[in-house]
Amino acid sequence: MGESKLQVRKRILILFLIVVFVMLGIILRLAWIQIFNNELYQSKALNQRLRKLKVEPRRGIIYDKNGEELAISGSSQTVVAVPAEIEDPSKVADKLTLILDMERSEIYKKITKSAYAVYLERKISEKKAAQIKSLDLSGITFTEETKRFYPKGDLAAHILGFAGIDNQGLNGIELAYDQVLRGEPGRIMIEKDATGRMMPRGVEQYLDPTDGNNLYLTIDHVVQYIAERELEKALRGNEAEGGTIIVMNPQTGGVLALANRPTYNPNHFAKYSPGRWRNSAISDSYEPGSTFKIVTMSAALEEGVVNLEDQFFDPGYIKVEGERIKCWKNGGHGKQTFAEVVANSCNPGFVQIGQRVGKEDFYQYVKAFGFGQKTDINLPGEADGLVYDYDDIGPVELATMSFGHGISVTPMQLITAVSAVASDGVLLNPRLVDRIENEEGEVIKDFKSKEIRKVVSEETAKTTRDLLEGVVTDGSGEKAQVKGYRIGGKTGTAKHYGVQSYDSSFIGMLPIDNPQLVVLVVMKGVSSYPYYGSQVAAPLFHDVVKDTVRYLGIPPTEREEVRDREQEDSKEVEVPNLINYSFAEGQSKLRQLGLNSKFEGSGDQIADQIPKPGAMIRKGSTVIFFSDDALDHRSRYDITVPNLEGESLKEARSLLSELELKLEGEGKGTITSQQPKPGTRIESGDTIKVKLN
Structure with a gap:
């Protein structure tokens, strides 16, 4: 019996100890929760009772350079369902399916969800909102949101892009500057019980949203309208796949207009195929054809391998490594000066010019002008273009590149490069945004002109512009002329491989003595006749420029009379024998005779020269000197x-x-x-x- 009582006591003691340990554990756990971690669990409890509602900020406005609104945010109604307050979900679904763009099953599923509130359809039209309100359905309410709107429809669509349902930028400027335009959302916090009812004297808090900043573009909406109007007319008059027109201020790099066709309306972007959204001015590469000759002639003038009086002969073709490269003119142009080669857009002539420049120097100029790399205009989807790797350039590739074939560029790359010639040899970064301002109109960031590099000298740029003026007054660009204005430019025509389709282009600048505008016109996939740049693109350039100069108030500049050369300049001089002289000595002797010089090679002693001693050449011509290690360069100057x-x-x-x-x-x-x-x-x-x- 005594032994039995002892066992009972032991069991009671064990049970007591277990209870003590359990109670101690509970006490320690409560102490951990309520003393050591009270802030964490208090926050969790509060979060369970609080309903946080996001308050959308107003997206910043996009203006043109003169303050014209191009993209704004307006108020819009969003349909919200509160499932707990809907008495007859089936009947509500039947009524809403007649108004909303939703299936009945989808509506029913949403309004019977186990949630405090759900969106049914966001940012609906005023007409739909009025129809739903007239039904007076319990549990169906509205909340106000902002919706992106483009007041000018499809104008500048490829520049602006568009924003999505949550006001997030999805394309164009809207995407590139999304963080600037979006702003910071606010919050509404309301304390509710487990059933979703507001608690008396519960917590209520409202945090104001921060609206997005505003953008001012370099685009002028009037110039943009002119470009788009004329491009649309040109497409109606020619059978073509599409086209691009870019208008740029070469002194600042600011883009005044960028027009593409086909286009779309960003207010209803989802109704168009994604291909319509593509900004072909920066995303699509094409063979520039003869417009690229501006780069070749600039490089040749800068390197001193040609001058205006140099003579070339074109029999209608030129052979390079067994390949026969034809001139566009049957029988060729015969004897021509360098200036005439440019005006005639003679391919065999430009092949000879490219050979004189040489592979290494020519490749450096192609890269220096920005080809084969993005322009960093800060728009999504920009392409690099296509340039041969240096090691892949042979004699034939050099020859074809010299007249704009075998290379692919984007329209933005080409107009940026040619604008360097218009701005005295300085390559500027193209830009679409002028400045960023906050709600109060304070400038947050001002985008200044950004110089990338000096590609050619001021003298070379001026000479190139003068030669380009000859293309418009006496050559293939005649139809680009605008009365009262000195214009320089270049036509281009490139055939699509395997099909009877062409890219016809013209790029020009004005006034030629101090260019304020550079305009590029590209008509893509032209299948009707005529398809030449001189017949299709040059007249379109004329139509755009004629109205643009009037609107911008650019005064006309009458073409200066060509001055007769002085008697001294027309004289011929005999080339002296300067072989075995140092370059400095040879240069000095030529200068005394009114001749220019260029030295090829790394040595200092003249091993050979072109023209040969005793040749008669005009004053102002260039004599090429070669050192021993550059004698193989002589073939570049063959006639x-x-x-x-x-x-x-x-x-x-x-x-x-x-x-x-x-x-x-x-x-x-x-x-x-x-x-x-x-x-x-x-x-x-x-x-x-x-x-x-």
């Missing part, structure tokens, strides 16, 4: 032999003299044969032997 058959000795001698070649032959009558044959490439100063009948 194409003209066809002399049927010419008299006097006529032939005059022609060859201008090409810096010699003539050997005697007799009367006309030339019946010659050696070397026409089209052969020979060195300057070489002799052509002829026979007469």
